[in-house]
Amino acid sequence: MTEPLVRPRRKNPLARTRLPTLPPQWRSRTSHELTRAAAEGRFALQCCVACGHFTYPARDACPVCLSDELVFKDAPRGGTVLSETTLHIPADVYFRERAPWRIGLVKLDAGPTMVAHLHGDSKEGDTVRMSLQIDKAGQPVAFAQPQTETPHMSDDKQWREMTADPKFRRVLVTNGRTVIGQEVVRAMKEAGASIIFVGIADAWKPFPGEMALRAMDGVTIVPLNTADEKSTFDLAADIGAKVDILVNTSEHIRGGGLLDRHGTSTSVDEIERSYMAFLHLAQAFGPVMRMRGADGVNSAVAWVNILSVYAFANWPQFGQYSAVQAACLSLSQCLRAELRPGGVRVMNVFTGPLDTEWFQTVPPPKLAPRVLATGLVRGLKNGLEDVFVGDVAEEVHQRFAANPKALERELGQ
Amino acid sequence: MPGSLRRPYDRIVVAAPVTIPYARYSIKSAHWWIGRALKALTEAAGITVRDIDGFCVSSFTLGMDTGIGLTQHFGLCVRWLDHIPLGGASAIAALRRAARAVEAHDADIIACVAGDTNHTDSFRRTLENFSRFSSDAVYPHGAGGANGSFALIARNYMRTYGVKREDLGRIAVAQRANALRNPHALMKTPLTLEQYMAARPIADPIHLFDCVMPCAGAEAFLVMREETAKALGITGAKLLGTIERHNAFGNDPMQVRGGWAMDIDDLYGMAGVKPDDMDFVQTYDDYPVISMMQFEDLGFCKKGEGADFVRGHDLTIDGDFPHNTSGGQLSAGQAGAAGAYIGVTEALRQVLGTAGPTQVKNAKIGLASGFGMINYDRGLSSGAAILAGAAS
Numbered sequence: 001m002t003e004p005l006v007r008p009r010r011k012n013p014l015a016r017t018r019l020p021t022l023p024p025q026w027r028s029r030t031s032h033e034l035t036r037a038a039a040e041g042r043f044a045l046q047c048c049v050a051c052g053h054f055t056y057p058a059r060d061a062c063p064v065c066l067s068d069e070l071v072f073k074d075a076p077r078g079g080t081v082l083s084e085t086t087l088h089i090p091a092d093v094y095f096r097e098r099a100p101w102r103i104g105l106v107k108l109d110a111g112p113t114m115v116a117h118l119h120g121d122s123k124e125g126d127t128v129r130m131s132l133q134i135d136k137a138g139q140p141v142a143f144a145q146p147q148t149e150t151p152h153m154s155d156d157k158q159w160r161e162m163t164a165d166p167k168f169r170r171v172l173v174t175n176g177r178t179v180i181g182q183e184v185v186r187a188m189k190e191a192g193a194s195i196i197f198v199g200i201a202d203a204w205k206p207f208p209g210e211m212a213l214r215a216m217d218g219v220t221i222v223p224l225n226t227a228d229e230k231s232t233f234d235l236a237a238d239i240g241a242k243v244d245i246l247v248n249t250s251e252h253i254r255g256g257g258l259l260d261r262h263g264t265s266t267s268v269d270e271i272e273r274s275y276m277a278f279l280h281l282a283q284a285f286g287p288v289m290r291m292r293g294a295d296g297v298n299s300a301v302a303w304v305n306i307l308s309v310y311a312f313a314n315w316p317q318f319g320q321y322s323a324v325q326a327a328c329l330s331l332s333q334c335l336r337a338e339l340r341p342g343g344v345r346v347m348n349v350f351t352g353p354l355d356t357e358w359f360q361t362v363p364p365p366k367l368a369p370r371v372l373a374t375g376l377v378r379g380l381k382n383g384l385e386d387v388f389v390g391d392v393a394e395e396v397h398q399r400f401a402a403n404p405k406a407l408e409r410e411l412g413q
Numbered sequence: 414m415p416g417s418l419r420r421p422y423d424r425i426v427v428a429a430p431v432t433i434p435y436a437r438y439s440i441k442s443a444h445w446w447i448g449r450a451l452k453a454l455t456e457a458a459g460i461t462v463r464d465i466d467g468f469c470v471s472s473f474t475l476g477m478d479t480g481i482g483l484t485q486h487f488g489l490c491v492r493w494l495d496h497i498p499l500g501g502a503s504a505i506a507a508l509r510r511a512a513r514a515v516e517a518h519d520a521d522i523i524a525c526v527a528g529d530t531n532h533t534d535s536f537r538r539t540l541e542n543f544s545r546f547s548s549d550a551v552y553p554h555g556a557g558g559a560n561g562s563f564a565l566i567a568r569n570y571m572r573t574y575g576v577k578r579e580d581l582g583r584i585a586v587a588q589r590a591n592a593l594r595n596p597h598a599l600m601k602t603p604l605t606l607e608q609y610m611a612a613r614p615i616a617d618p619i620h621l622f623d624c625v626m627p628c629a630g631a632e633a634f635l636v637m638r639e640e641t642a643k644a645l646g647i648t649g650a651k652l653l654g655t656i657e658r659h660n661a662f663g664n665d666p667m668q669v670r671g672g673w674a675m676d677i678d679d680l681y682g683m684a685g686v687k688p689d690d691m692d693f694v695q696t697y698d699d700y701p702v703i704s705m706m707q708f709e710d711l712g713f714c715k716k717g718e719g720a721d722f723v724r725g726h727d728l729t730i731d732g733d734f735p736h737n738t739s740g741g742q743l744s745a746g747q748a749g750a751a752g753a754y755i756g757v758t759e760a761l762r763q764v765l766g767t768a769g770p771t772q773v774k775n776a777k778i779g780l781a782s783g784f785g786m787i788n789y790d791r792g793l794s795s796g797a798a799i800l801a802g803a804a805s
Contacts, residue, residue: 023555024553024557027553057546057549058549083565085561085564085565085568087555087564087616088614088615088616088617089560090556090616101555113666113790114550115554115789115790124568135553137553139553141553
């Protein structure tokens, strides 16, 4: 039985903030294929093309036939816990601070055995469902949990280290004027966020959905114009130390490529409202979030960006928009590296065209903002790093992995 | 007992067992400890460093140096050089390689040395950089170091064969009694079974007295032909038989046996003796459970009878099954790679009759074993040697 989480009390302002420590970080280059799978929530293991055996840990030759054609592919998630132990005095600081900590050796249905973090409801002899998770160091680890749902399962202490569950956490949604922002607020509320700060620029200007937003319990409207450096820093000075999850919902979507636009004012706007907004937010909120990565049940845990999947390959119909999104994707990788010492993860949610006014002329399928928000929260609950929501995003993701050149050509036709 | 197809060792002796008394922590380098061991070897054999023409070293804390760097460091001019990174199996491997080398006259006097220092952060650093599989798949799960991994093995073994903590405690308690007679042992106070049972848990079912204490120290011996020993006027122990095995039983989902089980017929066949002939046994005791596994795999009892075996025997120096007579790593300390050697040097002293306070009466023949390298989920290397005194 998982002990349900208790809503944390207000923090004693005199208490020292526990500084983040990280689990061991080094991985072999080959093992980073597991990082890729974990980032997307897949359970992939090396499989030998020549003889079909799954292997683990990651190798550079098959231990059955010595072939070097080892490809990572999705593997059955089932397994059985052969043995478990509770680490009371681990050698590593991160685990010592969190002891007792349970691990097990799992015999995978796929064949190999895997040392894994054990969910509190999984015991020696149990069948388990395996996953690869991104840990606080941003690196892949194995996690074993019950095959079927158990009460308060996601409150498990060890599981919560692997995820960014909004439950009892305080969220900043940076732009509440848009339908996306409002859907994210709704989804966070449903996920049990304790406070949701919602940024509104120029509060005197009414916007659709305003009444409903203001009426929601637990929502605090805060003044925020992310394109403005001072506005962003002012808000960070006020609530920065209370933001556990920041969802960057800044958006500025305009159609058009390069040659059919005259002048640069639209482009400057795009850059200011997306790239510069992201930059302001990162510089204002990033440092304090990084400090608070191990600050109890409501520690700082995640930074979320909503990005266009066309950040990977330019879609000339929205060519400059795609370019700014690519810049934001690049910046997110920088932020991810810089937040890592704090154990704070950066999750990018990639979408295709959304079912909003700025994609009016684009034919379906288009992604409903509610589906986007649901996917975003699911990603946080599962501790993902790269989330592709909707059919278009998923398809572009696969096409990019298969042949980025083909994707570029076809998007340009 | 089936024979062995291997060529017996042709009058190969192992001499001059050396132990540089351990220290819990040392500000000296591994080089210093190894240097002290070399010096002690020359004194014990009445030779100079110039007489050593073969050198084999094992250490975890030499930094960027390997055997070759040490030749210049210590003024050794050798024609045979080895560096064995096999952890707890290093001594047996060194012994085997050196024996064949002197037998073939590739060298005449080989110094086999293991030594490590222990700074306050040495152990953690060794853990962090132990192996690729460990860094990829074990250390990030909090099981850095042997405790977590051996806890998984121990728990499975105990459940499978009905072994209780008390049974493992008997091994630890007997070793402590032995250690109290060894002036160099780091552990100086008696240990009762009650204290063993009441110890704090480290990683279930591993508790405090199941764990070795990392320390600094060095151990060494010389390998040569009998004629060389005679010319030097020293007595060596005869090497009767050895085995070595790596990555045995890879298809066992969990380790319940080591490579010894694959090779014991060869070991006893080569030596022409039976397990019952042993006057003492020095197992590799990183954990009592691993010693119990060796009682089974080395043929002193059947698989699964380890618990009964320890219940039915007295494992102290004066008992009916003298085991780890120096106190072993559990009570004397684990000086890094020297932990592989502690059983071999003690076995040499026993059969040479020079063990002093830990001497087993009339010890003529004995066995020392090694076990090492938990690369991922199990110890990969195993080895054993049978040594006999001059009179046998």
